[in-house]
Structure formats: C-alpha cells, structure tokens
Amino acid sequence: MLKEKKISIIGTGAYGTALALFLSKNGYEVILWSKNAKYLRELKKERKNKFFFPNIRFPKNLKIGISLAMVASFSKNILIVVPSQKFKRILQEIKPFLKKNSRIVWATKGLEKNTGRLLQEVAEEILGKNIPLAFISGPTFAHEVAVGLPTSIVVSSKNKKFREDLKEILCSEKYFLVYKTSDFIGVQICGVVKNIIAIGSGISDGIGLGSNAKAFLITQGFSEMVALGTAMGAIKKTFFGVAGIGDLVLTCTTDHSRNRSFGILIGKGNSIKKSKRILGKTVEGYNNIKEVLILSKRYNINMPIVKQIYKILYRKKNAKNSLLSLMYNLKIRNN
Secondary structure, three states, X not given: OOOOOEEEEEOOOHHHHHHHHHHHHOOOEEEEEOOXXXXXXXXXXXXXXXXXXXXXEOOOOEEEOOOHHHHHHHOOEEEEOOOHHHHHHHHHHHHHHOOOOOEEEEOOOOEOOOOOOEHHHHHHHHHOOOOOEEEEEOOOOXXXXXXXXXXXXXXXXXXXXXXXXXXXXXXXXXXXXEEEEOOHHHHHHHHHHHHXXXXXXXHHHHOOOOHHHHHHHHHHHHHHHHHHHHHOOOOHHHHHOHHHHHHHHHHHHOOOOHHHHHHHHHHOOOOHXXXXXXXXXXXHHHHHHHHXXXXXXXXXXXXXXXXXXXXXXXXXXXXXXXXXXXXXXXHHHHO
C-alpha cells in the first residue's frame, strides 16, 4: 500500500485532464498544471475543462497548480502529458525543483525532434539515471477515461518498484486494467508508430479505398512496427499486447482517433494546414514520421508503409495513386 496518495500532472489537454479526473475519482489528491497561465485561471474558476469535457466538474481533490515548483513539491510522482515537441523543455524547466525521491512518468507518445531519440533517452540525458522513469501507454481515448469506461493500459519502466507503484496508482477494479512490463523500448515504439499507421488508415478511408484495403495497410504497418521495435531491442511479445496491437487497432479504426481523423481529411483533399486547423489538436503521427524514418535508416529496417505516408504528407504525392501503387508493389514482393 502506497503511503502517499498524491500525484502531480503536467498537461491540461484532453488526456492530461482525463487522467486527472480518473485519478482524483480513484482516491488520489491531484494537482493539474499547464504553462498557459490564462488557461489555468479559467480551469480554477470554472472547475472544469470547458474545451474538452464541458459537462464534467472537477472533484474537490483535483486542484489547479500555480507553478512548477508547486508541482514538484506536491508529490514525488510526476506525470507528464504534453505534446512530444514540448517534452524536453518541460523536463529542463522542472529539473531544478525535483526532490531526491522524485519519479517521472509520461503518457506522451513521440520521439525527439530531428534526432529520433526515444523520450526515455531524452529524460535520462536531462535528469540523469538516478531518477526513476516510466511510460504509460495503451488503447486509452481521453473521453472514455474521463467518463469512467473500462480501459486497459501498460506501465513500462526499468525500475521494478516504480512499475509496481504505478500499477497500484492506476489500477481500478471498475475502470482500469493495468499491465506492467520492463520493455521500455517496445512500449515507446508502439506508441509512436501506431499513430503514423492510423494516419495511413484515415487516408485510405478518406479516398474511399474500402475496408479491405484498410485492413491490408494496418496489417503491413503492424509488421513494420514489430520489425523496427525488435531491431532496437524490444521484446516481440510486447507488440501483441494492448500497447501494441490493441492501441493500433483502436487508433486506426475509430472516429475518436485524431491521427485517423487527420488522415481522413488529407484523403479528402484538404491541405495539411487546413486539416490541422479543423482538428485543432496535436497530431503526433504527423509530428513524428520524419523521426521514425531516421530510426528505420539507423537500424536498416525497410518501412514502405511509413515511407509512402511520409511522401503523401511532406512531398504532396497523390494519396490514392501512392497507396494503390504501394499495395501493388507489396503484393508482388510477397508472392
């Protein structure tokens, strides 16, 4: 049993807020913080996140933080839920306030911009190797977490005690089924690559290729995800669990997926700029596709699905012709 029933959360987007709501309902004192001071004042005044969950009021044990110093001092367990491009800066800013017993966990699915480094590597470089690190991932749409629908998630960390503690923090008989693993690399790669495949799935839907073609793209994309992850040292079994195939299927097939929704908009002929504006949310698959290709080169892994999605997004290749050509070439290669 944990002595401290507290947790600090950095990030007031949909998922950060959803986790704050869940954990506060699960009996924890929660502090929620963001760099946007105006937004924080609104959350504190309204006692709800009007943008994402206008009908869910914050429980009394969910407080709004006023500074990073407050976040770090409130709890030794700090959960970061920010876009991947902001992850490094948040670590740099919170480092001076961390205590000797501080532990960092994140739900951010991404890679370091321009280098392709895992966020684990970024965290170790900035914080050193004495602070326990963990990553949580799985098929967890924010809205369903916020309203208390059943959810499964994976806690990954090289620190056994931190894994066990996080499982206890997150576990709920009614709502959260929590798995744990030491395969830090595998769970991170699953979280990154599945978003890119989901964009491809959305593009396929947007141009009307049908369910058969989409199933083919998802299957081939999964193979690429496994190939890259295992080349980097991941455990193959990880990809067949909820953090791998589970999260991939969810993100590629449902209307709540922002990456798939982004792909649908692209498939219907919208520009990148317009698609982003319509969504109004971070699209991690778009932000991380270049970095995944950096990793594929580094580990000599051929990823034709990811490459073709990259060409559609960044080189303005015709979406329908590109996907049909890709499917034909993969068919020839596999015969």
